[in-house]
Amino acid sequence: xxxxxxxxxxxxxxxxxxxxxxxxxxxxxxxxxxxxxxxxxxxxxxxxxxxxxxxxxxxxxxxxxxxxxxxxxxxxxxxxxxxxxxxxxxxxxxxxxxxxxxxxxxxxxxxxxxxxxxxxxxxxxxxxxxxxxxxxxxxxxxxxxxxxxxxxxxxxxxxxxxxxxxxxxxxxx
Amino acid sequence: xxxxxxxxxxxxxxxxxxxxxxxxxxxxxxxxxxxxxxxxxxxxxxxxxxxxxxxxxxxxxxxxxxxxxxxxxxxxxxxxxxxxxxxxxxxxxxxxxxxxxxxxxxxxxxxxxxxxxxxxxxxxxxxxxxxxxxxxxxxxxxxxxxxxxxxxxxxxxxxxxxxxxxxxxxxxxxxxxxxxxxxxxxxxxxxxxxxxxxxxxxxxxxxxxxxxxxxxxxxxxxxxxx
Numbered sequence: 001x002x003x004x005x006x007x008x009x010x011x012x013x014x015x016x017x018x019x020x021x022x023x024x025x026x027x028x029x030x031x032x033x034x035x036x037x038x039x040x041x042x043x044x045x046x047x048x049x050x051x052x053x054x055x056x057x058x059x060x061x062x063x064x065x066x067x068x069x070x071x072x073x074x075x076x077x078x079x080x081x082x083x084x085x086x087x088x089x090x091x092x093x094x095x096x097x098x099x100x101x102x103x104x105x106x107x108x109x110x111x112x113x114x115x116x117x118x119x120x121x122x123x124x125x126x127x128x129x130x131x132x133x134x135x136x137x138x139x140x141x142x143x144x145x146x147x148x149x150x151x152x153x154x155x156x157x158x159x160x161x162x163x164x165x166x167x168x169x170x171x172x173x
Numbered sequence: 174x175x176x177x178x179x180x181x182x183x184x185x186x187x188x189x190x191x192x193x194x195x196x197x198x199x200x201x202x203x204x205x206x207x208x209x210x211x212x213x214x215x216x217x218x219x220x221x222x223x224x225x226x227x228x229x230x231x232x233x234x235x236x237x238x239x240x241x242x243x244x245x246x247x248x249x250x251x252x253x254x255x256x257x258x259x260x261x262x263x264x265x266x267x268x269x270x271x272x273x274x275x276x277x278x279x280x281x282x283x284x285x286x287x288x289x290x291x292x293x294x295x296x297x298x299x300x301x302x303x304x305x306x307x308x309x310x311x312x313x314x315x316x317x318x319x320x321x322x323x324x325x326x327x328x329x330x331x332x333x334x335x336x337x338x339x340x341x342x343x344x345x346x347x348x349x350x351x352x353x354x355x356x357x358x359x360x361x362x363x364x365x366x367x368x369x370x371x372x373x374x375x376x377x378x379x380x381x382x383x384x385x386x387x388x389x390x391x392x393x394x395x396x397x398x399x
Binding site (some may be wrong): 019026036039099126127129131158 | 188229
């Protein structure tokens with residue numbers, strides 16, 4: 001195999017990046033897709049796309065947000081391509097019960113199920129904020145929204161969760 | 174001056190928000206302070222809930238096999254393969270017993286494969302590999318056995334390659350993805366399974382010096398095709 005050293009070095013750097021970030025990428029994809037199989041597919045395809053454009057990543061310090069953006073776009077592409085429809089939330093929850101389970105912690109299990117049932121428009125910014133630590137402006141940039149729209153979605157996401165957990169009545173839309 | 178509605182709107186979107194106006198309102202309104210504290214507690218629970226155990230995200234075997242059959246596996250660039258092989262091989266993960274046992278059992282039950290000493294013809298090698306769109310680049314060593322074997326319900330290419338360090342068995346497990354290198358030792362064999370652009374590759378030997386280096390060399394020689 002003929003490869004120059006720089007290419008091998010790039011492959012090594014990319015592999016190191018992926019190795020460190022893959023668990024979070026997989027979690028992110030899972031919470032977007034709510035399906036282990038789809039999440040795995042999305043991450044694999046996203047990493048291929050990322051590798052193909054690795055040269056374009058000028059600052060490897062920004063690799064994390066770069067990879068998350070690619071995963072998000074790949075999920076959107078997959079969703080569009082397969083015209084996925086969620087027909088039965090209960091069936092989805094049952095199918096992913098092993099992931100959502102939290103032995104001896106009812107609150108944790110209830111929150112996982114509530115997050116699973118949360119509408120995608122609310123779930124995604126919440127995941128980006130709480131799990132990934134992005135600011136509302138960064139989330140707005142990633143999702144192509146105004147910051148105000150992100151703030152509204154985050155507010156409604158928490159209100160919906162409180163309702164799903166039985167803490168408050170159904171919030172007004 | 175911030176009122177309760179504005180306070181709740183802001184902290185409802187960002188419970189960790191802490192600016193002078195928010196802090197002032199917190200001091201003046203115990204109910205709103207309590208509301209923010211509740212939201213912060215809820216966020217801590219959300220964070221724990223989102224951090225699902227990634228080992229639980231691994232597909233069940235049946236699903237993984239179905240997926241391997243339908244998934245459009247990507248033709249990853251050759252250098253990522255090297256990158257993965259070199260980079261990931263350095264990370265020794267705990268062996269998955271079932272996979273190790275499957276590979277070792279397969280090797281142990283085909284002693285004739287290791288006994289062969291003459292190099293197989295190019296045609297026989299191609300017959301073992303080509304249906305999968307795979308090639309083995311020349312120069313890695315003499316291939317003394319090449320067949321398509323039934324392994325865990327799947328037909329997989331099974332090679333024995335003689336390198337200066339010794340003879341190693343190579344199984345191309347397209348249906349079996351692994352997250353990282355898996356080393357194992359059983360029944361006198363030592364082996365490593367490496368993640369590959371298509372599934373994984375298992376390299377197993379007996380008394381082979383520096384098996385990792387041998388595995389890397391073989392991994393490097395495999396062209397996984399389109």
